Amino acid sequence: MNIVFADVDGTFQDFGQTIPTINIDAVRALHQQGDHFVFVTGRGYELAQELLETTQLPCDMIYGNGAGLKMANQAPQLRNCLAHVSCQKIIAALEEEDMFYFVHTDKTILVNSVERYQAHFMDLHQKFADELGEKGIGIMKMKEAFFTHDCQNVTDVATYLRNHPDLQVVKVEIMIADDGEKERMRTKLSSSEVFVFESYQQTLEVVNPLATKGTAIQNYLARFPQAKSYGIGDGENDLPMFEVVDVSVAMANASDTVKAACQEQAGLCKDGGLGTYIFQHIIQ
Known part of the structure; x- marks a missing residue:
């Protein structure tokens, strides 16, 4: 099984822009072949949930940069909040x-x-x-x-x-x-x-120091010890994610610092680089 963890803004969707169709198609294709796609975003719960409702994608979601978890068809859970x-x-x-x-x-x-x-x-x-x-x-x-x-x-x-x-x-x-x-x-x-x-x-x-994408992903992966994990992102807050996945992927619009921390690179967010990468490297 493959699990793809992906940032939202600057990765899945350019801020304020329409989501590239290829990104939605790629997520659906992953699920059809038995893999998982998990949004990992700094957005709060309401904005992150709005994305799921808009796209109608049956995805799990890590929100608040790791403070919250929303499994499909389950209530959201908050942990490691700021004291x-x-x-x-x-x-x-x-x-x-x-x-x-x-x-x-x-x-x-x-x-x-x-x-x-x-x-x-x-x-x-x-x-x-x-x-x-x-x-x-x-x-x-x-x-x-x-x-x-x-x-x-x-x-x-x-x-x-x-x-x-x-x-x-x-x-x-x-x-x-x-x-x-x-x-x-x-x-x-x-x-x-x-x-x-x-x-x-x-x-x-x-x-909270424990509310990072990396910690949240490690906790999530404990359920799937045999899975191959991918992390796709563009920002500094994605660096903890890159440290814990098997394959780290930076978007072409990421900074040089973020790109240097990754093993592979996808295309531009605005051009559907995430979906293109998934189709080329993960979909069988």
Whole structure:
């Protein structure tokens, strides 16, 4: 049996773009020959579940960069969430630096009132435009609309969490337009209590050190000790995945650092490189 673990954004689907048909066809072909395809994504549960419902693919899913597991036809399970005390320390550091951040919980995504962050959004809009052109402009418009309308805007995130100790914190995300500031904050936030890594464009994520794609995949593979495993991805948060699979595959749109960590390479995400790789190397 083969098990293919694949990232979503930048691997299975280009951000905000239509999923290449060949990717969906490849997943179905894998299942038809008795193999497994598992989404391994940094997305929270709701966005990840939306992907499954849209594609109608009967896949298992590791979400929240390893904090959550959703087996097909079973209820989602959260594990290795970020301790509230650790989360409060991270929030205090971010507030001190006046950084834009939002907190994923098992119930909602919390953000301080977005009116506070207009200067941050202006800088991010410019950065996305400079780096990605018209595509970046569209992505950042979608993100700002998401923060404004789809997240729960509160007056004070730290106080809200203190008043709701029942909430499970999946991760904290920070968006920073300046690359130097981003790296400085990565260093400042890093500790033995948390794992800090770069995910999508201009974004840092803070999670429980055990909530990585690598740890989640190892736990998943314990059910299938004889399986041959593949890991396909494009980002820094995919590196722990590459370390634990039998065959690591970087997308052509991945950074040179990610490519250097992999054994093989697939084509561009936008061209259906994932599906093409599966058909060429795994489908019999």
